[in-house]
Amino acid sequence: MEDKELIQITLGLLSPWFVKDIDLNTSKRRMDIYLDFSKGTKFSCPVCNKLSELHDTKKKVWRHLDFFHYETYLHARVPRTKCNEHGVKLVNVPWTRQNTGFTLFFEALIVAISKEMTVSAIAEMINIHEDSVWRILTHYVNKAAAKMDLSGLDTIGVDEISVKKGHSYVTLFYDLNKSRIIHIENGKKRSVFKKFREYLSKKIDPDNIKYISMDMYPAFKGGAREYFPNAKIVYDKFHIVKMMNDAIDKVRRSEYQSNKDLGKTRFMWLKNPENLSDREIAKIQSIKDLDTKTAKAYKFKLALQRLWEIKNMDVAREYIEKWHYWGTHSNIKEVITLAKMIKRNSHGILESIKGNISNGVVEGLNNKIKTAFKRSYGLKTEVYRNKMIFLMAGKLSLPTRC
Template sequence: MVQQELFSLALGLVPPWLVDDVTFKVEDKRLDLHINFPQGSRFACPVCGEECPVHDTREHTWRHMDFFQHEAYLHARVPRVKCPEHGVHQIPVPWAREGSHFTLLFEALIMTLVREMPVLTVARLVGETDTLLWRVIDHYVPEARTRVDMANVHAVGVDETSSRRGHDYITLFVDLEARRLLFATPGKDAATLERFATDLEAHAGSAQAVTDVSMDLSPAFQKGAKEHLPNAQVTFDRFHLMKLVNEAVDAVRKGEVHTQPDLKKTRWLWLKNDRNLKAKQKEKLQALLKDQNLKTAQAYQFRLTFQDIFTVKNRHQGATLLKAWMENAKDSGLPPIVKVAYTILNHWDGVLRWFESQINNGILEGFNSLIQSAKAKARGYRTHKNFINMAYLILGKLDLRLPT
């Protein structure tokens, strides 16, 4: 078998396409495969499929997967056909998509690698610019999203994540049942909920069908949910509520540290659960708790009690325990704890809803950790579009339908 026939078979070419020339340059570590077609070949019109004669050709080059350690390139005279009905059109080639500098198999390699490592690292690995790789990502991710089915979305989690330094955020919407990213959009205002509702409808979903939404206490998110997810009952995420209590405990500690030097550098003793503390940390915490007059110790007890309340799964029992906690908090004389009590009172329905829905943004916290880790490894993403595409790629469970 001559080498041209061998490479034609390896590339999966079918008539009239064939490899008619192979050039291998050892010094350049490069393999060039020239693809052609016999004179008189006819090709289907891209519009109607009618077999038409070749009008003219244009030379194109594509980067292909490496041949062992050598870069490989495909070259071809791509014909334009002249259809009697639709005029002159360039035909698509079977080994690459229109407008790409790479073959389909090379793009599949890129998309496989960028899921596991930063784009810039992949670019250096394959010897291409990251700009070209981002163009590949920006083709496959939006294309895969057109096939996403949101018809069965009923419970949604919403939270913002930092895109870049400063007040620059991306809001993430997650299907809490399927545990996948549904939608990501810049900002963290009420308009993000409107854009989500529009995207939901565009993917066979229904804003009317969303019955539950988990979120933090953001007034903007509450307003957006009320306007654009009219049938959804809001559950205020217990992790964010716990964060409020933790911040209150630390505020009490900071206010007391000036008169109690032993509280210096003890922040995490009060905020971590006991099982997450090291032996020495547990010993120090127990020693501090023996001081009955320590305000931070009192705040810490409020934290433990609050956390235990959210292990209850009965709405009536949960409401009774929360009311008792709030009354004690108001009488505590600890302003940060008092403030939390009034915050819960002002968001009572959404806080109490948790005991029925049992939904939370735990999955979003995990997603946020994954995307921030990817961002850190990549040393940031230059644009919102890049950040969002990577979020979909990592968290969206997309069917990319890559060629094999």
């Protein structure tokens, strides 16, 4: 087999395109492949697809996948058609999209490795500018996000995460049934729900949303009520337990002032008993024996978690009443506050049990997103940050040509 034929096959080039010449430069470790088209070929206008007269050609070059350790470039004179209706246009060629200096194979490689590597590492490995990597990712993420199918969407999760080391927030909207991010808004005011509704209404009827699962943050509650009046607000186990954990930690920190045994135990109280090591169990036991408020608050958490094991709504309602009663009589300020809050919002909690709705999947996605943040660290542009979030947690259909 001739070299040109081999390259032609591996590139998947079809008539009228063919490999005209190959230049291998061993000192520069570079391969240049020159493509051309058969004489007399007519091309379609890229706008209306009508076969049109050839106007002229433009020389272009694209970076392609490396040939072993040789950087490889494709060259071609790209035809410009003269359509009666659309005038002079550069035609579409099969190995690339318009206005990029890379082949589709090359871009697909970038997209694939971007889930595992930082953008700067990719740029360095492949020897292209970081901005080029971001431009490629932005193109494919935008395209896939625009095509995201939201039909059947009815259960939403909402969560805010801090960015820029806690100085500002973004609100993330999740499709809880498909475990994916579907929308991102800056800030965590109630108006993020207005913008989310505007976004949704381009794709589906926003009134199809039946449940919105969130934490007890007043701006979210207000936003959901105002912009999704048909949806039920749900407070799921994940968020409630998180509030309980925060309460335990507050109790522990204030109690630590007079009881140094509580030092370095913060993470122990976050766990369930079955996940504690033998050493931790012994430690918890000794702290319980000291009759600490922290150990008591922990017991309240264990009791609260059992609520989600109850499937009968009347029993669950009663259980909340009981828990609230003991909580408000606990003599622990933080538990009392939480007990009142839980009682006040018990309707949304019961909805989470009834609808079996949990933001649990969000935790996994949020970990992925945190990784993504580390990857885009140093970039001020929030545009790129959002691309990375979608790339990691949007379950997008991205190109897989390589």
